[in-house]
Amino acid sequence: MPVEFRTKVVTGGILAVVIFAVIASISYLSMESNDRERRWVVHTHSVLEELAGLLDSAVRTESEQRRFLWTGDEHYLAAYGADQKRLKEQFNDVRTLIADNPVQQRSLDHLQIALQELTAGMDQRMAIRKERGEPAAIDSLGQKQGWSALDDTRNLVSTMQAEELRLLRDRTAQVERSLTETKVSLIFANLLGLLFMISTATIVRREMNSRQIAEKKLVAANQELGAFTYSAAHDLRAPLRHLHGFANFLQQSWHAKLDEDGRRLLDKILKSSQQMGQLLDDLLSFSRLGQLEFRRTRVNLRDVVDRVIQELQPETQDRGVKWEIEDLPEIEGDPSLVHQVVLNLIANAVKYTRKRESACIAIGAQQNSEVGLVTVFVRDNGAGFEMQYANKLFNVFQRLHRAEEFEGTGIGLAIVRRVVERHGGKAWAEGELDKGATFCFSLPKWRQSDGQARVHSVGR
Amino acid sequence: MDKLEYILLADDNENDLELTQRALSQHKLVNEIVIARDGAEAMDFLYRRGAFASRPEANPALVLLDIKMPKVDGLEVLEAIKKDPRLQHVPVVMLTSSRLGPDVDECYRLGANAYVVKPVDFMQFADAVKTIGKFWAMLNEAPTGNVRTAGAGS
Numbered sequence: 001m002p003v004e005f006r007t008k009v010v011t012g013g014i015l016a017v018v019i020f021a022v023i024a025s026i027s028y029l030s031m032e033s034n035d036r037e038r039r040w041v042v043h044t045h046s047v048l049e050e051l052a053g054l055l056d057s058a059v060r061t062e063s064e065q066r067r068f069l070w071t072g073d074e075h076y077l078a079a080y081g082a083d084q085k086r087l088k089e090q091f092n093d094v095r096t097l098i099a100d101n102p103v104q105q106r107s108l109d110h111l112q113i114a115l116q117e118l119t120a121g122m123d124q125r126m127a128i129r130k131e132r133g134e135p136a137a138i139d140s141l142g143q144k145q146g147w148s149a150l151d152d153t154r155n156l157v158s159t160m161q162a163e164e165l166r167l168l169r170d171r172t173a174q175v176e177r178s179l180t181e182t183k184v185s186l187i188f189a190n191l192l193g194l195l196f197m198i199s200t201a202t203i204v205r206r207e208m209n210s211r212q213i214a215e216k217k218l219v220a221a222n223q224e225l226g227a228f229t230y231s232a233a234h235d236l237r238a239p240l241r242h243l244h245g246f247a248n249f250l251q252q253s254w255h256a257k258l259d260e261d262g263r264r265l266l267d268k269i270l271k272s273s274q275q276m277g278q279l280l281d282d283l284l285s286f287s288r289l290g291q292l293e294f295r296r297t298r299v300n301l302r303d304v305v306d307r308v309i310q311e312l313q314p315e316t317q318d319r320g321v322k323w324e325i326e327d328l329p330e331i332e333g334d335p336s337l338v339h340q341v342v343l344n345l346i347a348n349a350v351k352y353t354r355k356r357e358s359a360c361i362a363i364g365a366q367q368n369s370e371v372g373l374v375t376v377f378v379r380d381n382g383a384g385f386e387m388q389y390a391n392k393l394f395n396v397f398q399r400l401h402r403a404e405e406f407e408g409t410g411i412g413l414a415i416v417r418r419v420v421e422r423h424g425g426k427a428w429a430e431g432e433l434d435k436g437a438t439f440c441f442s443l444p445k446w447r448q449s450d451g452q453a454r455v456h457s458v459g460r
Numbered sequence: 461m462d463k464l465e466y467i468l469l470a471d472d473n474e475n476d477l478e479l480t481q482r483a484l485s486q487h488k489l490v491n492e493i494v495i496a497r498d499g500a501e502a503m504d505f506l507y508r509r510g511a512f513a514s515r516p517e518a519n520p521a522l523v524l525l526d527i528k529m530p531k532v533d534g535l536e537v538l539e540a541i542k543k544d545p546r547l548q549h550v551p552v553v554m555l556t557s558s559r560l561g562p563d564v565d566e567c568y569r570l571g572a573n574a575y576v577v578k579p580v581d582f583m584q585f586a587d588a589v590k591t592i593g594k595f596w597a598m599l600n601e602a603p604t605g606n607v608r609t610a611g612a613g614s
Binding site for chain 1: 475585
């Protein structure tokens with residue numbers, strides 16, 4: 001399920017990214033083409049302007065020529081020359097502007113001929129004026145060819161203007177079409193993107209819901225399992241109690257009637273049932289750990305350690321145990337559970353140093369690298385263990401020593417780890433066979449510490 | 461040694477009954493042990509009903525109640541005793557297989573005088589029963605009509 005979920009989310013994410021990339025490209029391309037179209041519109045307008053200017057210049061040259069023919073004033077001749085020059089420039093400008101348009105090129109070719117005719121006619125008449133005087137020149141004006149060249153020029157210019165205007169209309173329509181297309185595709189892409197985002201969000205939400213349900217189920221199953229363990233252990237106690245009780249009466253009342261072997265067997269029955277009782281009790285307290293609600297208050301570790309050592313007095317009083325207790329911080333946790341952890345570890349240290357002539361147990365604290373935690377260690381010079389089994393130590397009913405060597409059920413360290421982990425800390429161990437062991441656990445520091453709770457860094 | 465007049469022992473488990481009886485008689489603490497096999501029988505005895513209609517009037521010096529019993533459980537019997545002005549001074553010790561669960565608090569709330577977990581180790585249990593017996597035997601002459609609120613005993 002999680003793999004499928006991940007694939008879905010990743011796919012949704014990629015699709016969303018792709019869609020937004022498409023939206024960005026469409027927007028960019030649309031802006032580009034819009035800009036291009038706009039430049040075309042500007043271009044068309046300049047062509048139109050140039051054409052209007054060109055026609056104006058042509059008409060003006062014709063007027064200058066006429067005035068010259070009437071008056072013979074050289075001044076008009078100069079103006080005519082200037083206008084002719086401008087006319088040529090304007091013609092070249094138009095030629096450049098419409099270089100891309102074959103239709104207009106062809107019209108322009110015709111216009112060129114018309115202008116040439118017009119100019120030739122005018123030049124001819126002005127030459128007549130210069131050579132033969134006014135009447136002959138005026139007379140030549142009456143000839144039709146001069147008129148038609150100007151009309152042709154006019155017609156051709158308006159044809160070209162009409163063509164440019166048509167192009168302008170087409171281009172405007174084109175711009176509008178592409179704008180509409182852009183709008184539609186942007187709306188579509190955005191909707192698609194939205195759709196993907198909604199469906200991805202839905203998938204995520206559904207997954208979260210199903211995870212929540214699964215978590216609830218898991219918690220319920222866990223509680224059920226805890227309850228089952230509890231009631232199983234509980235119900236097993238009753239027959240065991242009877243077994244032990246009756247064996248006890250047998251031992252008390254029929255002791256004399258049994259021979260040595262019988263007494264030995266009875267003793268074994270009693271010991272085994274006692275051991276099973278201990279196992280059941282341990283199982284009960286371990287399963288209870290998962291169900292208990294625990295408090296979080298200030299716990300003075302030094303007090304806890306002192307009390308535990310006091311409690312272990314009966315076991316240590318006949319032995320020489322050297323206690324090395326360093327400064328201990330205040331921590332945050334459930335007082336009775338923390339007491340249990342400390343008791344289990346110190347009791348272990350006492351137990352496993354039993355065979356040492358000079359037992360030494362050191363308890364201290366170190367600043368933890370993880371913020372807010374404090375590491376506490378209990379070090380002994382007892383039987384130790386092989387490091388390769390270090391992790392097994394903390395499993396339920398897992399032991400590294402035979403019961404004949406050191407008694408116990410193997411629940412103590414499992415409880416330590418469980419309690420510590422429920423507090424958000426860790427528990428671990430280091431050791432060497434026959435040299436000793438160091439058990440460490442980390443617990444949250446008491447936060448409202450006013451600095452009196454000193455934590456000393458301890459070197460080994 | 462002072463002896464309890466008689467005690468009422470309510471337990472549905474035959475083995476537990478035999479063991480408790482043996483433990484009590486071993487220490488010669490009791491003149492008589494009246495057995496009830498479930499809560500209903502215990503109620504009948506206390507209220508002199510049914511099979512116990514003709515029993516002598518005297519109340520038991522101590523009631524040992526198993527919590528888990530068929531028909532009427534130990535908590536119900538306890539509640540009835542502690543609500544009845546004629547019975548409420550009779551000390552009641554609750555017997556249970558477990559020290560866990562809501563039972564402990566509930567027992568004390570209902571006015572139990574002690575709460576004893578039956579240990580697996582029979583000798584421990586025998587010692588517990590002996591201690592309880594001695595304790596209540598010594599208080600045997602206490603004034604009647606008052607609710608005894610002894611906190612210890614287990």
